[in-house]
Amino acid sequence: MSIFANLKTSTNFIFYQAWYVILVILSGCSNESIDTVIVDSSDPKTEQSDTEQGKPGPSSASCSFDIIVGDNLRFNVNEIVVKKTCADVSINLKHEGKLAAKMMGHNWVLTKASDVTEIAAEGISAGLVNNYLNTEDNRILAWTKIIGGGEETSISFSAERLVAGEDYTFFCSFPGHSYGMRGTLNIES
């Protein structure tokens, strides 16, 4: 065990060293910090079209949202703002990766922020065939099926159950994904 742990640690160490070298090159060998380099890459115009690099940002207020995922554990947006006049909310989820659903499946699930942990835990035992969700749990406000690379799916749900001022979280219920793949949904004030 300890040999593997040491191997893993040293691999991580080399990985971070390599990244540091790359970041230094990217920053033109100046004394800018790594944080500055990352922040500089977030150009709002390129953010939405680039799921691999740009930092996820908020979407503009709308009733319909195009959300992109890939072969990594992130959504391309980390905040959704729903217009207060929306009767229904539409989510179009697109997986631009290559990995199959059983390897790198993603879905979009909406609950109150306080319900995420329990809903995600329940979902693991439900299995892929049930989209890693116990859909009979009415704390789930909206959900899509799990999709794999090259697939897309859409849902539309009533905005009636959404209350301004409540903390809502959207997340992916694939086992292990909800820790990183999550964002907030807010009602436009």
Ligand code: CO
């Ligand atoms: Co996922």
